[in-house]
Amino acid sequence: xxxxxxxxxxxxxxALCERYPSKKPVxxxxxxxxxxxxxxxxxxxLQLVGHTLDLPYAHVFGVATFYTMxxxxxxxxxTIRVCTNISCMLRGGYDxxxxxxxxxxxxxxxxNKDFGLVEEECIAACANAPAVVCGTKYFLDVEPAQVExxxxxxxxxxxxxxxxx
Amino acid sequence: MPAEIGTxxxxxxxxxxxxxxxxxxxxxxxxxxxxxxxxxxxEDLVNEVKASNLRGRGGxxxxxxxKWGFVPKDSPAVHLVCNADESEPGTCKDRELIYWDPxxxxxxxxxxxxxxxxxxxxxxxxxxxxxxxxxxxRAVEEAYQRGYLGKNILGTGLECHLTVHRGAxxxxxxxxxxxxxxxxGRRGQPRLKPPFPAIKGLFGEPTIVNNxxxxxxxxxxxxxxAQWFAGLGVGRSGGTRMICVSGxxxxxxxxxxxxxxxxxxxxxxxxxxxWKGRKxxxxxxxxxxxxxxxxxxxxxxxxxxxxxxxxxxxxVEVRPGQLFDLGGGRQLRTMAGSGGVVVIDDHExxxxxxxxxxxxxxxxSCGQCTPCREGTGWLEKVCRRVANEQGKPDDxxxxxxxxxxxxxxxxxxxxxxxxWPMLGFLTKFRADFEAKIGKVRAA
Numbered sequence: 001x002x003x004x005x006x007x008x009x010x011x012x013x014x015a016l017c018e019r020y021p022s023k024k025p026v027x028x029x030x031x032x033x034x035x036x037x038x039x040x041x042x043x044x045x046l047q048l049v050g051h052t053l054d055l056p057y058a059h060v061f062g063v064a065t066f067y068t069m070x071x072x073x074x075x076x077x078x079t080i081r082v083c084t085n086i087s088c089m090l091r092g093g094y095d096x097x098x099x100x101x102x103x104x105x106x107x108x109x110x111x112n113k114d115f116g117l118v119e120e121e122c123i124a125a126c127a128n129a130p131a132v133v134c135g136t137k138y139f140l141d142v143e144p145a146q147v148e149x150x151x152x153x154x155x156x157x158x159x160x161x162x163x164x165x
Numbered sequence: 166m167p168a169e170i171g172t173x174x175x176x177x178x179x180x181x182x183x184x185x186x187x188x189x190x191x192x193x194x195x196x197x198x199x200x201x202x203x204x205x206x207x208e209d210l211v212n213e214v215k216a217s218n219l220r221g222r223g224g225x226x227x228x229x230x231x232k233w234g235f236v237p238k239d240s241p242a243v244h245l246v247c248n249a250d251e252s253e254p255g256t257c258k259d260r261e262l263i264y265w266d267p268x269x270x271x272x273x274x275x276x277x278x279x280x281x282x283x284x285x286x287x288x289x290x291x292x293x294x295x296x297x298x299x300x301x302x303r304a305v306e307e308a309y310q311r312g313y314l315g316k317n318i319l320g321t322g323l324e325c326h327l328t329v330h331r332g333a334x335x336x337x338x339x340x341x342x343x344x345x346x347x348x349x350g351r352r353g354q355p356r357l358k359p360p361f362p363a364i365k366g367l368f369g370e371p372t373i374v375n376n377x378x379x380x381x382x383x384x385x386x387x388x389x390x391a392q393w394f395a396g397l398g399v400g401r402s403g404g405t406r407m408i409c410v411s412g413x414x415x416x417x418x419x420x421x422x423x424x425x426x427x428x429x430x431x432x433x434x435x436x437x438x439x440w441k442g443r444k445x446x447x448x449x450x451x452x453x454x455x456x457x458x459x460x461x462x463x464x465x466x467x468x469x470x471x472x473x474x475x476x477x478x479x480x481v482e483v484r485p486g487q488l489f490d491l492g493g494g495r496q497l498r499t500m501a502g503s504g505g506v507v508v509i510d511d512h513e514x515x516x517x518x519x520x521x522x523x524x525x526x527x528x529x530s531c532g533q534c535t536p537c538r539e540g541t542g543w544l545e546k547v548c549r550r551v552a553n554e555q556g557k558p559d560d561x562x563x564x565x566x567x568x569x570x571x572x573x574x575x576x577x578x579x580x581x582x583x584x585w586p587m588l589g590f591l592t593k594f595r596a597d598f599e600a601k602i603g604k605v606r607a608a
Contacts (some may be wrong), residue, residue: 055350086525
């Protein structure tokens with residue numbers, strides 16, 4: 001097998017396995033860890049997770065492709081999630097998304113090496129709409145005019161997709 | 166005595182950075198109620214919660230103590246799972262509650278676990294909430310180190326474990342059986358019920374799934390007493406309620422409020438009125454899956470039973486003149502849901518707003534049941550063309566027929582979550598849709 005988990009990740013997985021009656025429930029955490037370590041979930045990464053937890057590849061594939069935060073292809077270092085759901089839409093969420101698209105030169109769903117841009121569903125920050133989340137960092141009450149500054153900040157302070165696992 | 170505006174139970178520590186640490190929480194009296202609760206018999210704790218009229222804050226408003234009572238006596242293994250998968254559009258209270266007071270949630274879980282005789286317990290937190298996940302993991306570690314969690318908690322001989330389990334992006338995992346599947350390491354698809362989780366849940370064992378806010382109220386009930394808590398509320402709803410207000414108001418926010426507050430009070434007295442001096446057009450009362458209210462229905466209190474039964478709220482129709490049947494001839498008005506109140510002003514394109522709601526449910530349908538998988542997609546497409554003034558003359562009938570075909574015909578409530586607002590908006594704001602179609606015909 002070409003990929004290996006770091007010693008730290010292996011320790012985390014082993015500790016988590018103690019918390020459940022079998023290894024299967026650890027698959028989400030192991031996929032988050034794999035994404036953190038390898039950037040995306042390639043076929044090899046899914047095989048590694050299956051091998052580590054004694055799960056069939058098909059099961060790991062099924063789980064990895066069900067949840068929207070797991071990505072099968074390489075993407076940008078920081079994923080910018082712009083909410084456009086109802087509460088954000090009512091206060092200009094689509095204008096914020098358009099500003100990100102234009103300043104990054106990306107269409108929603110696309111990424112370059114630094115950034116991925118995602119039109120996100122409700123991120124539970126409705127009282128501070130429009131809201132944007134990147135890893136552990138929230139940007140609240142965002143106005144399109146602030147987008148350039150946010151991008152500059154994120155270039156200096158990247159928030160990787162699975163920064164906390 | 167009923168609560169007054171300003172009464173704070175679960176949000177009392179908002180803004181207090183120090184209270185987030187174990188030391189800070191203990192300084193404010195934290196984990197003292199746990200000592201009292203561990204000395205009580207589990208059945209007495211269940212009875213206390215029953216008497217408090219605490220109702221589930223996740224959406225359904227089911228009586229928490231009654232739910233706890235469904236666990237079969239003498240079950241060898243029971244689990245308590247906290248549903249922290251908050252993702253109903255318009256709802257943003259649990260994220261704040263976890264962030265500001267993680268130890269109140271943990272204390273509530275340990276007390277509740279003792280009431281249920283549950284040993285291995287879990288918090289399922291939404292994948293996107295990375296900041297709050299980090300806060301919770303740290304707080305749980307602190308609680309273990311201090312002996313509040315572990316094999317012999319506080320020397321009582323009781324064992325209680327708590328594990329934070331992180332999701333990975335799927336609205337459906339807020340549905341309790343989908344959540345359990347996700348917790349077991351599977352795709353998050355809902356299970357057929359019965360059996361209900363209280364009988365056969367996590368790992369096939371009896372499981373109680375409760376919302377964050379619900380569990381955070383438990384230490385307060387045990388501390389101050391069920392009668393006091395019940396007295397704060399209205400009718401069969403005890404305590405206060407976290408209400409998230411978003412949309413077109415001057416001061417959107419997450420407010421802890423007395424349960425009897427009306428929508429008009431909420432908008433005008435708490436939130437400073439509608440923004441830009443405009444008027445209210447529609448209000449979504451409890452997350453987007455609930456049918457909307459129109460401007461003449463806003464004197465109703467934000468309370469579980471009132472929103473289902475108050476005759477000032479016009480019932481939802483399938484089509485003009487035909488009432489929607491919830492089963493057994495029961496009418497659908499609306500529900501208090503998750504506490505997410507979305508205020509929409511009179512300048513907004515309502516059809517576009519409905520399209521955005523449908524787009525969400527189409528995106529989040531797990532694909533298991535055909536009526537929902539196909540139907541939510543059709544609702545989104547037809548709404549989009551009506552919103553874009555490209556609708557066809559019979560599109561309103563088509564939307565109603567799709568929504569009616571979904572409701573009641575799926576394993577879980579995501580189907581209704583799309584169908585109810587669709588039918589609700591068509592019932593109360595039909596002219597907006599007709600005007601969009603009229604423009605096509607006029608062109």
